Amino acid sequence: MKIGIDIGGSHIGIGLIDGSAIVDSREKNFNQEDKVQIEKTILNSIQEMIKELLEANQLSLKNVELIGIAAPGTISNGMILNAGNLNIQKFSILSEVKKYYENPLQIRNDGKCAALAEKVYGAMKDYEDCVFVNIGTGIGGAAFLGGKLLEPKRYSGFEFGHMVVEQGGRLCSCGKQGCFETYASIKALKTKVTQVLDRDSDISGKFLREELLMKNDARVKAEIAVFLKYLKTGIGNLIDIFEPEIVCLGGSFAYYEGHFVWKQFIENLREANATFNEGELPKIVAAELKNDAGMIGAVIE
Numbered sequence: 001m002k003i004g005i006d007i008g009g010s011h012i013g014i015g016l017i018d019g020s021a022i023v024d025s026r027e028k029n030f031n032q033e034d035k036v037q038i039e040k041t042i043l044n045s046i047q048e049m050i051k052e053l054l055e056a057n058q059l060s061l062k063n064v065e066l067i068g069i070a071a072p073g074t075i076s077n078g079m080i081l082n083a084g085n086l087n088i089q090k091f092s093i094l095s096e097v098k099k100y101y102e103n104p105l106q107i108r109n110d111g112k113c114a115a116l117a118e119k120v121y122g123a124m125k126d127y128e129d130c131v132f133v134n135i136g137t138g139i140g141g142a143a144f145l146g147g148k149l150l151e152p153k154r155y156s157g158f159e160f161g162h163m164v165v166e167q168g169g170r171l172c173s174c175g176k177q178g179c180f181e182t183y184a185s186i187k188a189l190k191t192k193v194t195q196v197l198d199r200d201s202d203i204s205g206k207f208l209r210e211e212l213l214m215k216n217d218a219r220v221k222a223e224i225a226v227f228l229k230y231l232k233t234g235i236g237n238l239i240d241i242f243e244p245e246i247v248c249l250g251g252s253f254a255y256y257e258g259h260f261v262w263k264q265f266i267e268n269l270r271e272a273n274a275t276f277n278e279g280e281l282p283k284i285v286a287a288e289l290k291n292d293a294g295m296i297g298a299v300i301e
């Protein structure tokens with residue numbers, strides 16, 4: 001049995017993992033107070049939830065082969081160097097967690113974890129040249145060429161969410177302006193739609209998808225159009241760079257498969273000049289493991 005820890009922009013999830021199966025899991029959403037002391041919240045949650053999971057399943061730490069962490073932002077030497085969405089800088093998470101557990105530990109960027117899970121067990125398993133884009137609170141991802149995960153020596157790389165798609169555009173948590181994720185993340189869409197409707201932004205992804213976006217409201221439609229315009233730009237760029245056989249879209253956007261926003265996005269990618277080799281779009285699919293991919297990928301060695 002392995003333990004997978006998925007630290008997202010708005011929650012932490014911990015699961016007992018057996019291959020591609022989550023045997024049992026616990027989840028905690030971060031409230032405003034948690035976010036003020038985010039490092040402490042993460043470390044406490046890890047200890048509490050691991051204890052609870054092991055007890056509930058009559059296991060002990062001796063039964064745990066590996067503890068894997070999927071963490072947002074730039075990861076280097078066991079540290080989260082910079083995770084803008086959580087306001088974390090230089091957090092030595094691995095050495096902190098090591099204080100409590102003797103089990104083997106590993107940490108990897110969450111986008112890469114989810115990509116690995118989809119490559120090994122999910123939607124990309126039969127393909128060699130793949131691009132995975134995680135679209136949720138932020139935008140992350142990874143690419144495989146010839147079946148191999150591309151990994152730079154310095155930093156994490158593949159900061160898809162921080163490629164600039166609008167010069168001088170919206171200010172990003174990373175400090176740059178006009179980053180892809182400030183327009184095409186689900187968080188960006190949710191923020192804008194709740195803003196124009198004058199509603200609290202603290203709503204579920206399901207409510208956004210099934211209620212707010214379905215409104216026959218010109219302001220909502222205008223925000224969806226902005227989101228779609230930049231989503232096409234960003235994904236079109238990635239297709240041109242990697243020429244993948246398949247593009248797998250994960251994060252909360254994976255739940256949009258079949259939704260009119262998803263259909264419109266695919267249609268927009270087929271427009272003239274959306275991609276360089278137009279007419280020859282790769283397969284575009286939703287992540288099969290959905291939001292479980294981070295936790296499952298965290299323990300892939």
Ligand SMILES: [Zn+2]
Binds near residue numbers: 161162173174179
């Ligand atoms: Zn950015």
